[in-house]
Amino acid sequence: MKIVLDRPRCEGHGLCEEAAPQLMHLDDEGELVLDREEVGEADAALAHAAVRMCPVAALRVA
């Protein structure tokens, strides 16, 4: 599966980073960086947890 970021929606809360620091982080400017866009079955739960935390639905899994 793939994590997709809708950048204009992202408000930089970073709750996703807190849920899945292995997959994404906010850089020094507060912009979200997806460290891994393609995630395997092993990290599916992590990806879903990160997506679920976002209060503005800027992330989804495809």
Add this chain to the structure above:
Amino acid sequence: MIGGSIDRVVVVGNGIAGLTAADTLREAGFDGELTVVGGEPHPAYSRPALSKALLLDSGDLSSHELPPAGHGGTQLLGVRATGLRLDRRLVILDDGTALPYDRVVLATGSRARRLSDLPEELTLRGLDDALSLRSRLAGRPPVVVVGGGPLGMEIASGCLAAGCRVTLVSQGVPLILQFGPYLAGVFVKAALDLGLTIVQTGSARIEQREGGARVVLDDGAVLEAETLVSAVGDVPDTEWLADTGLVARGAIHVDSCGLVRPDIAAVGDLAAFPTPYGRRRIPLWSSAIEQAKVAATALVRGEDAPPLRFQPYFWTEQFGLSLKAVGRLPLQGEPTYVDGGPGGGPALMRWSHEDGSGVAAALNYRIAIPRLRRMSRTAA
């Protein structure tokens, strides 16, 4: 396993707490029959967005939408639970259905507290409330908002941005109870600069007038407006549990794992859980999510599950300002500036409470929550 095998779980409530609980049950290994009951006809949505982006006249009506549920359970939407039979382990629904469960998650949330039963008193709690207020604002009616907390101020901000003349009625200085004097001052100044009229009062009531409703203040002054919105707190939706003995002072008391009993969890706005400052309801987005994760895991794994360790995260957007704060509000005194300075411009600030705990707040400042959390723990 406490209380026998787990074949059926019912989650009552489809807000972010119920949704997260349902997802987490699956992640914790529950592969049985899962049913989620939602009182609203809509799929789960982001409530914080309702009084922020959704109210603004940008044409974007999707800011509240969440990704579809991934738990694969049965979703019964537009259906309300009317009772819980503890002895027979049944959730009773308003259409007469009785859903059997081995474990149940209580997540019916809360509703807006009201000052009257008049239909002219609008509130903003659910998606339908927000859409209806948004469509009213298109006609740019004069608006009176009763309530000087974060929600009332967000609503006032949205109404101002829509081009309405807005009067906000507040018990004392707006936001001072929630934020403390420093941050309240920053927000009140921004609101006044944008043309908000603030009326401070000791108390306000809403009464009928010919063709509508009006606000009467403690000194007898009367405010009339075509559109009247109140934002004076929330009341947990626990009436359906009244005869269970589980309701205490309107809320459901849970342990540090979110459990009422081994077979019953309660999460989100209706749950009062232990905090370092006593048992509290903390009706915030990240609070609901963290509670739901912990409690759903505990329902499946029993006593092996880790307890809730929660540090509140709060954010608001209003009057051109955005605030993110980690730690316990309100705040006394002036902040220490980690970056920026006073005056309402971009700033990264820190406060220390008397008990040694810290709070970090970012005003118009993009910063990731994990960094803000670390900053809140670092002594200034």
